[in-house]
Amino acid sequence: MLKGWPETDELKKMLLEQVSSFARAEIATKAKELDETARFPTEIVKKLGEMGLMGMMVPEQWGGAGMDAVSYAMAMEEVSAACASTGVIMSVNNSLVCAPLLAFGTDAQKAKYLVALAGGEKLGCFALSEPGYGSDPAGLKCHAAKVEGGYKINGTKNWITNGREADYCILFATLDASLRHKGICAFVVDTKLKGYQVAKLEHKLGICASSTAQLFFDDVFVPDECLLGKEGQGLKVALNTLDGGRIGIASQALGIARCALDASKQFALEREQFGAPIAKLQAIQFFIADMATRLQGARLLTWCAARNKDLGLGYTKEAAMAKLAAAEAAMWIATKAIQVHGGYGYTKDYVVERNFRDAKITEIYEGTSEIQRLVIASQELAG
């Protein structure tokens, strides 16, 4: 995987070897049980924190590992190849929680929240979506009323990854819904505050070991110092954050796809029909060739987006392309992986069944594939 990529310096190779061997020994071995029991992998998340993987791109000064986005993408692929649920838990904390605190937080907010989140002692969630507002977050209704010394928050958030386990929540609420994006504010909220409620947990098709919660905010008093960025800047915080998040989800999709491809190659070499391994059949060889090609194409798009981010170049379009390509590659590859496995692939005895269920979400969250196309088209047509 590393061969031929100019940025794979010694440090990255060492990191990758460490993450890869941990993922194979400690995550992949538990992934089936985690999926079947929908158990949050507390002990794995703790270890990821100790390894510096929960705040990879945060400078050491603020508790992180001080790595770049290409390294983050590579580590996310390794972890997600072992367990996509663990991948999304890691991605949310890195991309959707640490990143906005680093980009928009005051030094006091970084000292109070970011250090613990990036170091893995605390876990975060990102609460943008609502029951009526997913692709169109500018219309969100969760309300922040200005009161003395802070804000009173009331409203409902849907589909919040890590919502049950999180210590801190990056929350988006509006001062006045009629102002659309101009009224939205971002806050960092302590989930122990009175009025923060986990109202419902979703039973999902895939990524079953990660929690997806509906949250109620019932008169939650959030002090002034928890405003992240300025009043009315919330949607900018959200969209800027999601650009980086899409590199994480693209990498998660790469991991799922790689796992499905590896399983298919192994199966094709072992399974015999008509007196020979099915890998000898050209039909199966073509599946494997197309799977590998789509995976590598998506990986290069993902690393290009990450590299743009590292170089301080624009990466909104590149991240959308990466997420679109990687998510669709993962879904396609997981589908073909089941085909290569025949009837065995349709059972829970083979990992490709889980890959197929896990792949689907990458086409939906952090912007559906349709929304990625809108982002790409608007940038292309803008000239």
Ligand SMILES: Cc1cc2nc3c(=O)[nH]c(=O)nc-3n(C[C@H](O)[C@H](O)[C@H](O)COP(=O)(O)OP(=O)(O)OC[C@H]3O[C@@H](n4cnc5c(N)ncnc54)[C@H](O)[C@@H]3O)c2cc1C
């Ligand atoms: C497991 C899971 C975890 C999630 N985690 C989080 C989280 O941690 N934090 C968070 O804030 N959110 C989270 N989400 C929410 C997720 O980001 C949204 O589900 C997603 O953005 C889509 O919104 P929606 O479900 O409301 O669908 P809708 O926006 O209602 O879309 C429905 C369909 O219409 C299409 N569509 C909508 N608008 C357009 C358009 N303009 N052009 C073309 N097609 C369009 C969509 O592509 C989709 O096919 C999560 C969701 C899931 C399922």
